[in-house]
Each structure stands twice: as C-alpha cells, then as structure tokens.
Amino acid sequence: MMLVPVLWREALRFPLPFLLAAALQLAVLATHVLQAFAIAWALSGFLRGDASQLVAGAVAILLGAALRILLARGQAAAAARLGGCVRSSLRRRALIAVLRPERLHDAAAGDGAAAAAIVDGVEGTDAYVSKYIPATVQLVVGTPIVLLVLCSISPLAAGCVALGVLLAVLGPLAWKRVLARRGDGQWGEYEALSDEVLHSLRGMSTLRLLGDVGRTRERIARRSDALRRTTERTMRASLAGTAVTDFAVQGGLVAAAFVAVGSATSGIPVPFRVYAVLMLSSEAFRPIRDLSRHWHAGFLGLTAVPSLCELGAFGPGRPEVDPDPVFRVPETLPGGPLRGAVLRLERVSYRYPAADQEVLQDVDLVVEGGRLHAIVGPSGTGKSTLFDLVLGFLTPDSGRIELDGRPLAPGDTAVLSQRPVLFAGTLRENLDPHGRASQDALVDACSRAGILSEISALPDGFESEVTEAGTSLSGGQRQRIALARALLSDRPVLLVDEPTSALDPASAETVMRSLHDAARERIVLMTTHRIETLHGISDIHLVEAGRIRSQGGAA
Secondary structure (H helix, E strand, O other): OOOOHHHHHHHHOOHHHHHHHHHHHHHHHHHHHHHHHHHHHHHHHHHHOOHHHHHHHHHHHHHHHHHHHHHHHHHHHHHHHHHHHHHHHHHHHHHHHHOOHHHHOOOOOOHHHHHHHHHHHHHHOHHHHHHHHHHHHHHHHHHHHHHHHHHHHOHHHHHHHHHHHHHHHHHHHHHHHHHHHHHHHHHHHHHHHHHHHHHHHHOHHHHHHHOOHHHHHHHHHHHHHHHHHHHHHHHHHHHHHHHHHHHHHHHHHHHHHHHHHHHHOOOOOOHHHHHHHHHHHHHHOHHHHHHHHHHHHOHHHHHOHHHHHHHOOOOOOOOOOOOOHHHOOOOOOOOOOOOOOEEEEEEEEEOOOOOOOOOEEEEEEEEEOOOEEEEEOOOOOOHHHHHHHHHOOOOOOEEEEEEOOEEOOHHHEEEEOOOOOOOOEEHHHHHOOOOOOOHHHHHHHHHHHOOHHHHHOOOOHHHOEEOHHHOOOOHHHHHHHHHHHHHHOOOOEEEEEOOOOOOOHHHHHHHHHHHHHHHOOOEEEEEOOOHHHHEOOOEEEEEEOOEEEEEOOEO
C-alpha cells in the first residue's frame, strides 16, 4: 500500500464525492462477500442433493450479481466525479503558479516540462485518486470485516489469510524507495523529452534555415531512448514488488485451502463451512488485487507529483478559492474608460534577485489620460521592467503605483505586446475570449485598430479560423488584431510595447492613429525604438541609468 499524502489531502477537500466513492466501494465488496456465501450454500446443497437449497443459492447469486452491477456503476460515477474535482483543482492552481512573476522571469524554467506536468501529470493522478484511494479504504475497512467473518467460521484459516494480507501489504513497501527513486528519474526524462520537442516545434523554421534539423532529430531520439531505458528499469522494479504481493496472496489462499481440506478430512464433513472458507479467503484478498492493479495503472502520474508540488499545484487553501487574485479574469470596470484618470509612480525601485544593482531607482512618473505617452531609451535600461511592475507581474521593492489615488489593480490594465499571442480558434474568440462583447463593439474596435476591412474580406468574417500562434496571419495583422482586443477590453490603462516593430509604414501609421484616438479616453503608455512613431506625441519619458526624465514632444 503506497500512500501519497498530498493526493489524499486533495481528495479530502471534496468530502461528499470522497465519502460516496468509498462507501459504494465497500458496498460492492459486501456484494462479493454475500455472493461467496451464496455460492458456498448452493454447492453444499448440490452435494447434499437438496434441490431447494441449490435453487435458493442460485437465485441469491443472480441477485447479488445484479446488485453489484448497479452499485459498481454508481461507484464509478462517484469516483469519476472525485477524480475530476481533484484534477480541476490541481490544474487550476498549477496554471496560476506558472503565471507567477518569479517563474515568468526564471530563465531556467522549461515550458515543456511545465506543460507535461500540468497536462499528463495531472491527468495521471486520476487513477490514484478515483481508483486507488477508494480501494485503500476498501482494504483498511473491508478486509478486517471479511477476516472477522472468516474467523467466525475457521479461526485457523482466518489467521493464515491475515498473515498473507500483512505480507502482501507490507512486502512491497520494501521496494518503495527503489521504485520512487526510479520513478522520479522516469518523470525527469519525460519532462526533458517534452521540453525538447516543444522547443524544436517552436523553432522549426529557424532550425531548417540553419540546417540543424538532423541534429535536432538526433537529440530527440536520444531523449526518447533515455526515457525508454528508464521506463524499463522502473517496470522491472515494479514487477518485483508485484511478485511479492502475488506470492503472499497465493500463499495465503493455499494455506487457507489446506485448513479447509484438513477440516473436511478430520471426520467433521461440513460442506458449507469448507466452501465458505475457500470463497471468503479469496474475497479477503480482493482489495489487495484491486489495489495492485490501480497502482500500476496510475504510476506515471504519481511520478509527476514532485514536479506538481514544485509548481505549486498542492498549495494551501480550499480549491474553489483563487489563491492569487492577480490572475482572476476581471469584470469590465463600471465606469468604463476614464478620460481624466492619472497613473502615478512614486519613488518606485526594483532590483532582480540575482542583480548587483537596481534596474529602476526612485522612479517618479505621472501619466495622464487624454494624450499618448511614450517611454524611450536603449535596450536594458528598464523599460520592460517598468511595464511588468505596472502590470503586476513584479512587485516594487519600494514606492507606490496608483491610479487616481488608489493602488493600481490587475483589472485596470490591458497590454499590447511586441509579439502578441493569438490562439487556435476563431477571430471572434481571439478578439473576445470571454464572449461578452456585442457585434457592434467588435466592429468598432476592429475599425479603430485598422483591421476591420481585412476581416470583412474573409469568407467567414469574425468566424474565420486562426491557426495556433496566429501563423495563418501576417505580423501586421496579428498586431492590429491584438490592438483591437486591447481596445475591446475597455480598461483605463493601456500598455503598448513596440506597437509598430513588425508593421509596414502604412500599417504603422494606422496603428499610431488608433493609439492617439484611444489616448483621448484612457491612459496609453507605450515603448518604442522607432523615432518616426514619436511624431505628434506630446509626452516623452526617457529611461536612463534606472531613472526617468520627462521631456517635451517630438516635432
């Protein structure tokens, strides 16, 4: 019996499906025990030539089988609900943890490894939660009851079976350390392979241009072979533990059978007792056989538990409560865009943990609504860090960030990044992920972003499919769709990172005109390297040596 405390704690957070799955599992075991008595009763009637006893036993067997089918279906449904609740809870917290600032800025964190843990790892825990946990309850509660019933018939046989049960439960624990160590290695290889494949797929076009496809293929093949070897070692260790369990089960059954046969040949021929001992001895080991089967079915998922713990999937608190409200989907602000709003940074400083000095030091910045503001400066001077602080991805070491005299909230900001992210789905789903916008609002936002005419020219319009990462669209189209999405969010602060870096001059002019229009009714703060985009901007803020110096607009 292998206990994984974090999964038990997670399952116990959902008491109703947990209790229902466990109780129905015990009820299914009870039908097996009752059917064992019915079989023993029918066989003894057959030997004695008692037709009525034989018929009564046969009827009881059929009724027990029918009842077990109904209970088993109910138990499967309750167990599936328990597993689904746990998977949703784990995946939700893991996704939130992956989006935390410290991980977003961790260069060593692999997206492929995180994806493997969140998808395959969480999914793999289902066999343990929905099957192994109810089977453990069945073993702990049901097996002693069966042994007590068996003891009332034959104490010696009950003792032999109890000894076999103890050996079957405790024997595999000797293999636990070896199995856990090899299991961790197996999951590590699995994560490494996932990371390698994901990175290769992301950079496939670049790899082809560099002529590195062959070497990439060889690296993936080596990773696959390492995973195969590790899996084989893990399975060998697992099979050794299974052999101990099988030996204990078979030994207990053989010993009980010898006791039953011995009692039958000792001058006390009681057929019902003999058959009852044989049948109940088998039922006493049923929970162990179930436990062993479910353990092997979910072993890969259990090897992912350390990675899920590291991600923060088993964080404290109730699963239905969002542990980090920063990433909760915000509602549209009641007042809509705020024309006269003011974003204020007062003496804001920040230093990365591994850095020797502050990247931003005592920054003071006032950004008013009604006109476009631009931040300029060489690479590495802190422009991106400033945006991360405003977005809430980073927390200032000192100072305050306020909107109209109150702390800036996550729901106050929208962002248009230099490389906007689009998802596989329709244009409508990319523009309005939450499905709250009306058709008129979609049309207006796309018109202001300069992309409406191109969407209208498509056969399916807003229902046109977008490939993963938006590869079916040009860079300029992706940028303007992302701008329309940001405008549609209706938030008072819009942060824009290099909005024209991937655009031709005509598209760049359209986007800049849209940003000037948006700045009339909200705060718009952008970064740029292109001097021509500064034309007409009245407020330019230069980042230099970790500080900001404001100056007048460009001619």
